[in-house]
Amino acid sequence: MYNLLIVDDETSICTSLSFALEDNYTVFTANNEENAIKIINECEIDMVLLDLKLGESDGIDVLKKIKTIKPEVVIIIMTAFGTIESSVKAMKCGAFYYITKPINIEELSLLLMKGEEYIKLNTKIKYLSNQINEDSKYNIIGSSKKIKQVFDLIDRVKDIDINVLITGESGTGKELVARAIHFQGKRKEKPFNVINCSAIPDNLLESELFGYRKGAFTGAMEDKKGIIELSNEGTLFLDEIGDMNINLQTKVLRVIQDKEIRPIGSTKSIKVDVRFISATNKELKEEVKNNRFRQDLFYRLNVININLPPLRDRKEDIAKLIEYFIKKYNVKLDKNIKGITAKALEALEKYNFNGNVRELQNIVERAIVLTESDYIKEEDLPEEIFNRENIMVDKDHLIPIFVGEDIKSIEKKVLEYTLKKFDGNRKKTAEILNMGERTLRYKIKEYEL
Structure with missing residues (x-):
């Protein structure tokens, strides 16, 4: 309204x-x-x-x-x-x-x-x-120290023809980083192609990568260029590289080393000039140890590693991301949401976000659809936001308690740390600890706090 x-x-x-x-x-x-x-x-x-x-x-x-x-x-x-x-x-x-x-x-x-x-x-x-304006930069929202480190790495590698491996949990924005490296670099006028190695069956992935010649197999009715050839002079982003079949890894390694491909059914090799950017949410060093990923390919791909932090490790960016998504979905959904309440923002900043930025995006979109207010409120958020097991534990809020420690010592610590947390505010401390102010005063006197 x-x-x-x-x-x-x-x-x-x-x-x-x-x-x-x-x-x-x-x-x-x-x-x-x-x-x-x-x-x-x-x-x-x-x-x-x-x-x-x-x-x-x-x-x-x-x-x-x-x-x-x-x-x-x-x-x-x-x-x-x-x-x-x-x-x-x-x-x-x-x-x-x-x-x-x-x-x-x-x-x-x-x-x-x-x-x-x-x-x-x-x-x-x-x-x-x-x-x-955002696309001309990185289209990555954030100003935290960790995300600025990512920006710095993008700036350093964008104009250098070396392979980059982007690591991080699902939903952290790995493809955005790959796009930023390409479209900010010297290859920006050339093709940028993406292939998800986990989304295509192994028997089809090879033909998607290398292409094929007419008659190479049943159903090959005409020549088809592979995505590596289509990316010539540009960039190929191999998403979820950790899920690639180990036999196919050998062929990709050969392309990186020899800079040439041979389509399925062809007797001739084709020279290619492609920059490879890869991404995975797996720990590739562990995959190498378990013989599921070629060590030599890992070293070829991992010349520069850009690790994207999970959203829970850059929670100072959450407010900016919410503002961005509200603007985006106001346009998409023809809404006029003006912002988010302080309590709803506080709840989201405490949430664990296993799905990272992608999960936050979905939460904001859902809230904009459901809210009957001009602002996103707590009741517009999914119930799991408030489940204790999904709430981040702030190390600054932990109190050291040891096995065998007596109850009075534990109670004293809880009172002392909570009072310190709220700058000596007795009313707030009593409210948080679910006790009366008179009882709190008695305890403070008893423990000489």
Whole structure:
């Protein structure tokens, strides 16, 4: 629901318009310039109905001030003096449109609907502009120390023709890093192709990688280029490389060493110039030990390793990611969610996020679909967010307790550490420990804290 401010020095007009529009908008009213500017500064106003003759104030001057504070707000001028001159002046100063008094509610409703369409279009344009800007960088959201280290590595390797292995848990954004390396580097004008080694059966993966000649096998009705050849002079991203069949690994190793391929059914080799970027959520060193991954291929792929941190290790980025996903899904789902409540954000910052950024994205999308508010609230989040086993344990919140330690010593530690955590706030400490303040005072005295 959009926020609408009605500004008119006649209280009766504010009241009647508010009554007529309150089912479709969250309505604010002001009877003078001072109150109008105060509301604009303090509230997220989307549209304004502004009287051209506002007591001692000039509506045009008020319009200019509002536009200075919030340029994107939609302002519809109301006037009993519907001269062409005043209307044109208002439009030149940034008014969306004007309507003459007495107000026809149906006409006003149509104007407000057009105002809503303008807001949605403007939001979409801004979002797409931001996407272009983000794509020209990394399209990776975050400013934590660990993600900045990833940015630094991208900057260092993007223009150097060496193979890169990206490691990290599922959902951390490994393909985004691969794309950033390619599209920021010297090969950016050349092809970037992706193949998921775990999504294609072993018997088909070889033909997808190397291509084949007509008649090479049943069903090979014509020549087909493989994705390695299609990536010539560009980059091939081998996602989930740890799931590749060990026999096929041998052939990929030969391509990296010899820089040539031989399509299935062909007697001739084809020279290729391809940069290989690989990714896995497996521990490849363990796979090598267990003879499931070739050691020589591992060393060929792992010239530079970029390890993506799990979301739980960069929780300071969660708020920025949520803001990004809200903007994204507002456009996609035609919603107008303004943000997230402090309690809901706190719950998400404590959550373990085994699915990492991808899981957070799904949670935000789900919340935007389900919420009936302008803000994502705790009740809009999935129940598992609040399950104790899914909540991250902050090491700063742990208390050292040893086997055989007496109960009084343990109780003293709990009181002492909790008081310290809340800067000596007894009320908060008593509330957290589920005890009365009088009992807490007695315990503090008993343990001489």
